[in-house]
Amino acid sequence: MPSVSNTPASAYSGQLLTILQVAIDTRSVDKELLLRISLARIACTYSIHLFHARARLDLPTFEDTAVQRQLEDASTSSGHGLAWDTLQMGIHIMSAAVQVVSQVGVLGSVLSGQRDGFLLAIISFSASAFDWFNTYGAFSGAGVWAATTKNKDFIQMQGLKRVVNDMEHRKEFIAGNLAEFSTSEFRETVRRVGDDAGDFWELRRAQESRTGLRFWSLWQDPLRELPQIVFTLRAVQYPSSMPVSLASLNLIQQTTMHFTFAVYRLFSQTVSIADQLATVRKLYEVAKIPNRIVDGAMPFPEDAQKLICGVALEFRNVSFKYPGATNFAIRNVSFKLAPGQLCVIVGANGSGKSTILKLIVRLYDPEEGQIFVNGLDIRTLKLFDLRQAISVLFQDYTHFPLSIRDNIALGDPSNFRDDERVHKAAKLGGAEEFIERLSEGFDTYLERPVRDYYAGLPEARIRCLDEMSTILRLAVSRTFMRSVVSEDAKVGLLLFDEPSASLDPTAEHDLFARLRELRGSKTMLFSSHASGASRDMPILFCI
Numbered sequence: 003m004p005s006v007s008n009t010p011a012s013a014y015s016g017q018l019l020t021i022l023q024v025a026i027d028t029r030s031v032d033k034e035l036l037l038r039i040s041l042a043r044i045a046c047t048y049s050i051h052l053f054h055a056r057a058r059l060d061l062p063t064f065e066d067t068a069v070q071r072q073l074e075d076a077s078t079s080s081g082h083g084l085a086w087d088t089l090q091m092g093i094h095i096m097s098a099a100v101q102v103v104s105q106v107g108v109l110g111s112v113l114s115g116q117r118d119g120f121l122l123a124i125i126s127f128s129a130s131a132f133d134w135f136n137t138y139g140a141f142s143g144a145g146v147w148a149a150t151t152k153n154k155d156f157i158q159m160q161g162l163k164r165v166v167n168d169m170e171h172r173k174e175f176i177a178g179n180l181a182e183f184s185t186s187e188f189r190e191t192v193r194r195v196g197d198d199a200g201d202f203w204e205l206r207r208a209q210e211s212r213t214g215l216r217f218w219s220l221w222q223d224p225l226r227e228l229p230q231i232v233f234t235l236r237a238v239q240y241p242s243s244m245p246v247s248l249a250s251l252n253l254i255q256q257t258t259m260h261f262t263f264a265v266y267r268l269f270s271q272t273v274s275i276a277d278q279l280a281t282v283r284k285l286y287e288v289a290k291i292p293n294r295i296v297d298g299a300m301p302f303p304e305d306a307q308k309l310i311c312g313v314a315l316e317f318r319n320v321s322f323k324y325p326g327a328t329n330f331a332i333r334n335v336s337f338k339l340a341p342g343q344l345c346v347i348v349g350a351n352g353s354g355k356s357t358i359l360k361l362i363v364r365l366y367d368p369e370e371g372q373i374f375v376n377g378l379d380i381r382t383l384k385l386f387d388l389r390q391a392i393s394v395l396f397q398d399y400t401h402f403p404l405s406i407r408d409n410i411a412l413g414d415p416s417n418f419r420d421d422e423r424v425h426k427a428a429k430l431g432g433a434e435e436f437i438e439r440l441s442e443g444f445d446t447y448l449e450r451p452v453r454d455y456y457a458g459l460p461e462a463r464i465r466c467l468d469e470m471s472t473i474l475r476l477a478v479s480r481t482f483m484r485s486v487v488s489e490d491a492k493v494g495l496l497l498f499d500e501p502s503a504s505l506d507p508t509a510e511h512d513l514f515a516r517l518r519e520l521r522g523s524k525t526m527l528f529s530s531h532a533s534g535a536s537r538d539m540p541i542l543f544c545i
C-alpha cells in the first residue's frame with residue numbers, strides 16, 4: 003500500500019550539495035539524481051508558468067469557452083511529468099531507432115541462407131510481441147491501495163492551483179487583486195515542496211508495471227520455448243539437415259525480441275512525443291492570451307490619505323450586456339454617490355444589482371456609458387490601484403480551498419503573514435468563536451484541496467462545510483481584513499451584494515449593524531433584494 007509522503011524542505015540546492023559531497027567522497031556522480039534535480043527545476047518553472055498564465059486572465063477572458071479549452075489542452079500534462087516525459091521520450095526515440103537499425107542488420111545476416119530461419123523468426127516475433135503485450139497491456143493497476151498526504155506545503159500548493167483554476171473563485175480572485183500575489187505564493191510553496199510533488203504518479207507507474215504480470219504471464223514461458231520446440235521437431239523430421247545451429251537459434255530469438263521491443267518503443271514514443279511537444283507549445287501560448295479588460299495607466303488615488311474619507315462614485319448612462327447574451331443586463335443606469343455616503347441599491351431578482359457592483363471593480367466593462375471614481379473614468383486608472391481601493395463581498399461569495407487562516411489573510415495580501423491582523427479580522431467577522439472550537443483552529447481546511455486516492459473507489463472529496471453562515475463569516479472576515487483591520491488607508495469604497503441573503507433575521511441585523519459601525523467614513527454601497535420592486539431597474543437609496 004503506497005503512501006505519498008511529501009516531506010518539506012527538499013530544496014534542490016540541498017540535494018545538489020549532497021551530490022557534490024558524495025562526488026568528493028566517492029569520486030562518482032549519481033547521474034540519475036542529478037538529471038532528476040535539473041528536471042524538477044524545469045518542471046517547477048513549467049508549473050509556475052502555467053499558474054501565472056491562468057492567474058493573469060480577467061473574467062470575460064477566463065469565461066470564454068475557447069480560452070478554457072486552450073487552458074485545458076495546455077495542462078493535460080503539466081509540471082514534473084511534462085518536463086521529465088519530454089526528455090525521456092526524446093532519449094527513448096533515439097535509442098529505439100538505433101536499436102531497430104542495428105537489429106535489422108544482425109537479423110539479416112543471421113537469417114540469410116538459413117532454411118527455416120524465416121519461420122523461426124516469425125515464431126520468435128510472436129513470442130516477444132506477446133511479451134510486450136503482457137507487460138504494457140496488463141496495466142490495469144488493480145489491487146487494493148490508497149494514497150494520501152499530510153504535507154502542509156503540498157496541500158497549500160494544490161489549494162492554490164484550485165483557486166486559480168476553478169471558475170467559482172474567479173470573481174473574488176480578480177476583485178481581490180490576487181493574481182501576482184498568489185503566483186509568488188505558489189512559487190514559494192513549489193520551492194518548499196521540491197520534486198516530491200511528482201512522486202505519486204512515479205510510484206503508481208512503478209506499482210502498475212510490477213503488478214502487470216498476471217494470468218497471461220503463465221503463458222509467457224511456454225511461448226518463449228516455442229522456437230526451441232519447433233526447432234526440435236524439425237530436427238526429428240529432417241535429421242540429415244539440421245536447419246540452424248543452436249547458437250543461431252538463440253541469436254535469432256534474442257534479436258527478434260529486442261527488435262520487436264525497439265519497434266514498439268519507436269512507434270509509441272514517436273506518436274506521443276508529437277502530442278507532448280504540442281502540449282509544451284500550448285503551455286507557452288496561454289501566456290499570450292490577451293485580456294479583454296484593458297489596463298489603465300493612471301495611478302490611483304493621488305492622495306492615499308483621502309481614501310479614508312471614502313470616494314465619489316458616478317454611473318453615467320451605463321448599459322451592459324454579458325458576453326454572448328442578447329439582452330442588456332442593465333440599461334442607461336445613472337447615479338451619483340458622494341464620498342462617505344451609505345447607499346442601498348434595491349431591486350427585484352435579475353434587475354441588475356450584482357451587475358452594477360461587478361462593473362465598479364471592472365470585472366466587465368460597460369457596453370455604453372462611463373463610470374467615474376473621484377471624477378476619473380475608471381478605464382483610465384491602473385486596474386490594480388482601482389481594485390485595491392475597493393472591497394467587495396459578492397452575493398455568491400467564495401470559500402477558497404485553503405486553510406481558514408489563508409482564507410481570511412487573502413483579504414490583504416500585503417499583510418498575509420500577519421497572524422494578529424488575521425485573528426482581529428476573524429473576531430470582527432464573527433468567525434473567531436467557531437474557529438476556536440476546531441481542533442486545528444486557523445489551520446483547518448474546511449475543504450481539503452488534495453484528493454485521497456483509493457483503488458477502485460470513487461474519489462473521496464472531504465467536505466465539511468456546514469451551514470452557509472460559517473462560510474459567510476469567513477468571507478466577511480476576509481472583507482474586514484482588507485478594509486478595516488489595516489490602519490493604512492487602502493480602501494475607500496465598500497461594496498456588499500445582498501450580504502444577508504443566507505442569514506436569519508437576527509444574524510442579518512447583527513451583520514448590518516457591524517458593517518455600518520466598522521465602515522468609518524468610507525463610502526458604502528449595499529445591494530438588497532425587494533420582491534415587490536420592478537424587475538426593470540434597481541433603485542438607489544442614500545442615507
Ligand SMILES: Nc1ncnc2c1ncn2[C@@H]1O[C@H](COP(=O)(O)OP(=O)(O)OP(=O)(O)O)[C@@H](O)[C@H]1O
Nearest residue numbers: 324327331349350351352353354355356357358531
Ligand atoms: N454571467 C452572466 N451571464 C449572462 N447573463 C447574466 C450573468 N449574470 C447575470 N446575468 C443576467 O443579467 C441580468 C441581471 O442580473 P444580476 O445578477 O445583476 O441581477 P440581480 O438584481 O443582482 O439579481 P439577483 O438578486 O437574483 O442576484 C439577469 O437577467 C441575469 O440573468
